[in-house]
Amino acid sequence: MRFICDSMLGDVARWLRLLGYDTLYSRNYEDWEILRIAQKDGRIILTRDVGLFRRARRKKLDAILVEHAPIEDILAEIAFRSGIDLEFxxxxxxxxxxxxxxVSISKAEALSLVKxxxxxxxxxxxxxxxxxxxxxxxxxxxxISAVLEKANRKLLELRVRKGGSGRKPGGA
Ligand SMILES: [Zn+2]
Structure with missing residues (x-):
């Protein structure tokens, strides 16, 4: 599962990377670039822009419209729709x-790199x-652990409330 975030979703991109998901993000992406990269790489588009979301859907690309919400709600929604898990x-x-x-490094290696x-x-x-x-x-x-814990609780609620393991991205 790979993602591409619009320029407003830098925080979401950082969280997805932390969770291990290949997520592209740039403050300079134009909409057409996001659409082209998503198509080429098979990435799910994450956007706060309704216009971009609709264009993606018209091109039959997977897209999730990300609302303004606390990060744990956003992560739960993305997990519900894409099927990713929210475990570090x-x-x-x-x-x-x-x-x-x-890459994991030894304590000895770290000694020369950190305070x-x-x-x-x-x-x-x-x-x-x-x-x-x-x-x-x-x-x-x-x-980080607290946010992931809350996000997983929200994800469970979503599954109970909306049923099943979620819908296909953009299939709202
Ligand atoms: Zn780096």
Whole structure:
């Protein structure tokens, strides 16, 4: 399952990458580029723009109209419609900035890349091969877990309320 986000959905793109889903995003995409890339790659279009959503549907492309809502509601809606799961997995997570899969690095390697106070406190580190940012499950991790927990509860509610495992993207 791969996605392409319109220029208003940078936060959604970062979350999907964190969850391990290949998600394209650029602030400079024109609508026609999004449509062309989605068609070429078989990506689901995520957009806040009703016009773009309708154009995508007319071209028989999968698209999800993303409303203004808290991120947990948005993730639940995307999961309901696309069938992705909202579980974090260290083995598939991607750099939120680059969309590149992170590689696990040893504590010894991390020692030279992060501040000493971080290196002593944590044992697991990941590196983005493109931007060279190093990631670890620090304080922000609690926030991430809390959002995913809420999103999964909302997803369950959606399944109970609307039935089944969801509709096809854009099939509203
Ligand atoms: Zn990166």
């Amino acid at each position: 997995s260290a083995s598939r997570t991607r750099c939120p900035h680059c969309n590149v899969k992170l 000493p106070e971080v290196a002593v406190k944590y044992d697991k580190f990941w590196l983005c091969p493109r931007c060279r940012r190093v990631y670890w499950q620090g304080n922000h991790w609690k926030t």
